[in-house]
Amino acid sequence: MTTRRRGKDLEDAILSAAAEELRESGYPGMTMDRVAARAGTNKNAIYRRWPHRAALGIAAYRHLADAAMPDPDTGTLRGDALEMLRRANETWSSPFGAILRGLLAAAADDPELLTLMRERSGADTMDRAWLAMIQRAVARGEAPGEAAHPRVAATPMTLLRGEYATRGIPSVPDEILVEIVDEVFLPLVRGRAG
Amino acid sequence: MTTRRRGKDLEDAILSAAAEELRESGYPGMTMDRVAARAGTNKNAIYRRWPHRAALGIAAYRHLADAAMPDPDTGTLRGDALEMLRRANETWSSPFGAILRGLLAAAADDPELLTLMRERSGADTMDRAWLAMIQRAVARGEAPGEAAHPRVAATPMTLLRGEYATRGIPSVPDEILVEIVDEVFLPLVRGRAG
DNA sequence: CTCTTAAGGTACGGCGTGTACCCTATGAGA
DNA sequence: TCTCATAGGGTACACGCCGTACCTTAAGAG
Structure with a gap:
């Protein structure tokens, strides 16, 4: 741990960690402690960015979603x-x-x-x-x-x-x-x- | 507290207490400790009857519901x-x-x-x-x-x-x-x- | 090179669920 | 009427989680 992440780097790390927790355990199972641990940081860094667990959950969910499929066109x-x-x-x-x-x-x-x-x-x-x-x-x-x-x-x-x-x-x-x-x-x- | 309630008496008391908690605080706010206190008993008596908080919540909700209105008949x-x-x-x-x-x-x-x-x-x-x-x-x-x-x-x-x-x-x-x-x-x- | 800012580490307070243990009243059956 | 299994009462507790406080330490802007 020679270098210390800051700003966007850290934010991305947290979001990724939260997204993985979401994928593995669902929202009810996503705990702040585990997200912090997984991101290699601590809860302070999280609460400085998001006020609630829910806010983090929503933000992390967005990190997963990027569908944007084309409209279907079957003719009928x-x-x-x-x-x-x-x-x-x-x-x-x-x-x-x-x-x-x-x-x-x-x-x-x-x-x-x-x-x-x-x-x-x-x-x-x-x-x-x-x-x-x-x-x-x-x-x-x-x-x-x-x-x-x-x-x-x-x-x-x-x-x-x-x-x-x-x-x-x-x-x-x-x-x-x-x-x-x-x-x-x-x-x-x-x-x-x- | 001369007499000690048992069986159905106690069960009704618990359900009523839970129903009141539901009405006052909603389901997320209904805690087992408060239900027990309000019913004048303790959590043991509750957990002996219902496995989860959710089960109690559902049972208590039923205690509130008794609608059964007649069908409307406006002619159209x-x-x-x-x-x-x-x-x-x-x-x-x-x-x-x-x-x-x-x-x-x-x-x-x-x-x-x-x-x-x-x-x-x-x-x-x-x-x-x-x-x-x-x-x-x-x-x-x-x-x-x-x-x-x-x-x-x-x-x-x-x-x-x-x-x-x-x-x-x-x-x-x-x-x-x-x-x-x-x-x-x-x-x-x-x-x-x- | 200094100094503000943000990250890391850690410890808590508070609350809620579900369990354990031990004591005591109740009431059914002998 | 006595006995005794059963269920209620009281209490404490382990555990998990959220959100906060406090202090130390790196980073990087000026």
């Missing part, structure tokens, strides 16, 4: 929607998604943290992608223009999240995704005609 | 749906709902607890009420028979829960409820015709 609205749901399901059911859910659970009481989460977790990006997808379908004449409504766009993802919330875990079976698309999303889009 | 599907959402919004935004949300957050990782919660929290009852409501609309000729689908029935409540999950707070404004009904639920019901 049904195909695109299913693809989106399947991708989301994969993400949410990965250990990675478990972390996100842990964070969400911890933030559930704290509006301030919740908005932080929304920004970082790409939920808004997701909604925009759905809207764009619907607009492509409208352009193809596959859906009525009234279908391009934010709440319609957000519905399938909300339903998927609902599955996680009530079932609780590993992964939502594909039939459910199909059901969400065929029994809710597509009828909804059609029902908005005229 | 739109009116009934709005009424259901408004009632749910009231419940969920009450301190009482905050408790429920705290419990849900704590149980989010544990499927076992989640099923316990579902049974106790009346979510299934709620879904049945929605289905019955839709079936009345079908009988009136107000909705197509295909609309009486469990997933359709569950959609509005899931969307409302989604609002709580992302916004995080006090109460969902009425416009949002109206939007859920007019922009999603009713188009969905109509879109399932034919």
